[in-house]
Amino acid sequence: xxxxxxxxxxxxxxxxxxKEKYELADGRILNDVETEFFIRSANERGRVSYFGLNYxxxxxxxxxxxxxxxxxxx
Ligand SMILES: [Zn+2]
Numbered sequence: 001x002x003x004x005x006x007x008x009x010x011x012x013x014x015x016x017x018x019k020e021k022y023e024l025a026d027g028r029i030l031n032d033v034e035t036e037f038f039i040r041s042a043n044e045r046g047r048v049s050y051f052g053l054n055y056x057x058x059x060x061x062x063x064x065x066x067x068x069x070x071x072x073x074x
Pocket of ligand 1: 004007056057058059061
């Protein structure tokens with residue numbers, strides 16, 4: 001289940017992964033967003049980094065749980 005075709009393609013290419021934080025054992029999470037969507041990047045030494053996403057970078061829809069919870073409280 002994805003918000004748009006570009007997100008689906010990014011997930012196919014593993015540029016963006018949908019996982020729980022505790023499942024990301026092969027790299028470091030470099031920001032603090034309550035989400036299960038992460039941009040995955042690897043440098044030339046093979047070190048993997050993840051950046052949590054609040055919004056889809058393609059269509060702009062909210063992705064993160066943090067935003068969903070904030071929305072519910074309104
Ligand atoms: Zn999208």
